[in-house]
Amino acid sequence: MKAKKVAALVLAGVMTASLVTGCGGGGGNDAPAQDQEQTEAPAETEAPEPAADEEAPADTAEPAEGAEDAQPAEAENETPAAAESTTVRGELLEAAKIMVAGAQNKAEEIQVPMVISVMDMDGNLVLLHRMEGSLLASLDISQNKAFTAVSLKMPSSDVKELAQEGNELQGVAVKNAGRIVEFGGGLPIMDADGVQIGGIGVSGGSVAEDTSVAQAGLDAYAAAEALEAASGGELLDTAMKMVEAAEEKAIEINVPMVISVVDMGGNLVLLHRMENSLLASLEIAPNKAFTAVALKMPSADVQALAQEGSELQGIAVQHAGRIVEFGGGIPLYDADGVQIGAIGVSGGSVAEDTSVAEAGLAAAQ
Numbered sequence: 001m002k003a004k005k006v007a008a009l010v011l012a013g014v015m016t017a018s019l020v021t022g023c024g025g026g027g028g029n030d031a032p033a034q035d036q037e038q039t040e041a042p043a044e045t046e047a048p049e050p051a052a053d054e055e056a057p058a059d060t061a062e063p064a065e066g067a068e069d070a071q072p073a074e075a076e077n078e079t080p081a082a083a084e085s086t087t088v089r090g091e092l093l094e095a096a097k098i099m100v101a102g103a104q105n106k107a108e109e110i111q112v113p114m115v116i117s118v119m120d121m122d123g124n125l126v127l128l129h130r131m132e133g134s135l136l137a138s139l140d141i142s143q144n145k146a147f148t149a150v151s152l153k154m155p156s157s158d159v160k161e162l163a164q165e166g167n168e169l170q171g172v173a174v175k176n177a178g179r180i181v182e183f184g185g186g187l188p189i190m191d192a193d194g195v196q197i198g199g200i201g202v203s204g205g206s207v208a209e210d211t212s213v214a215q216a217g218l219d220a221y222a223a224a225e226a227l228e229a230a231s232g233g234e235l236l237d238t239a240m241k242m243v244e245a246a247e248e249k250a251i252e253i254n255v256p257m258v259i260s261v262v263d264m265g266g267n268l269v270l271l272h273r274m275e276n277s278l279l280a281s282l283e284i285a286p287n288k289a290f291t292a293v294a295l296k297m298p299s300a301d302v303q304a305l306a307q308e309g310s311e312l313q314g315i316a317v318q319h320a321g322r323i324v325e326f327g328g329g330i331p332l333y334d335a336d337g338v339q340i341g342a343i344g345v346s347g348g349s350v351a352e353d354t355s356v357a358e359a360g361l362a363a364a365q
């Protein structure tokens with residue numbers, strides 16, 4: 001059987017001062033060798049190709065009568081299993097979708113736009129939605145509330161008293177680069193067995209409003225019923241359609257991805273992390289989207305312009321390293337051809353990232 005070539009892929013060294021927290025940047029291309037192993041996995045289980053396609057030795061005897069007819073049928077039976085995708089959305093991501101929909105519906109009900117974040121037990125984002133009109137500061141605060149709920153394994157509202165002078169958590173708020181929050185809106189996520197699997201953080205209203213919205217998310221998860229999220233504004237609604245289509249494409253090509261959408265200020269509107277996607281992609285995906293709005297061009301176009309002697313030489317070290325020089329970040333335009341944001345995708349090869357981003361853009365048309 002012909003051996004498949006394995007492309008050497010190297011992570012991009014894209015560091016960020018952006019709102020996404022809890023992950024380190026990479027260097028070089030967008031997918032390291034270990035990720036390539038993941039995306040090439042189906043090839044390892046492929047059935048051998050029919051003998052008719054292989055070069056037979058000179059002294060091989062002629063096949064028995066009817067053998068040619070039997071071999072293709074055998075290969076046909078084995079091919080679908082070999083091509084089956086092993087990429088999944090992930091249990092926590094699916095749970096996060098329900099929680100965020102429940103929380104978003106509650107926010108719409110009380111007429112307070114919110115930022116809603118869900119993190120895993122490592123303190124890394126799984127899903128983030130930013131409703132139109134929510135406070136820009138809430139992008140950090142909602143994530144930090146979720147981080148507090150997982151890092152201290154308690155509601156963020158419980159921290160305040162424990163952090164008072166003389167109490168057992170005195171000074172904790174200045175630890176972890178200021179990510180510990182001492183007021184309500186961050187709640188632990190417990191599974192059916194009472195095991196904590198993450199945290200939800202909500203910000204945008206009063207402490208009572210934030211807490212009620214976070215609790216609505218947990219209640220939706222406990223009910224285990226899929227919900228349709230209320231409108232979060234035109235850009236968020238569009239981003240949700242784009243991410244759904246992009247996720248389907250990622251599953252089709254068997255590569256777990258991080259998919260992000262930003263507005264024209266380069267601020268996250270939605271971030272969506274599939275199970276087993278690269279941790280570094282949590283920074284790279286938003287940075288690709290940021291590049292597409294900051295320079296108003298696909299990130300793939302930056303490389304040639306950034307070469308020594310070219311007009312954008314040195315651009316990659318600007319904006320705290322958030323400029324990406326390879327594909328996967330594409331501008332988003334409205335029906336009138338006006339740019340309104342961008343999508344950024346990371347997790348596979350540059351070609352794979354670009355194809356997933358393009359699938360997302362197609363859904364926005």
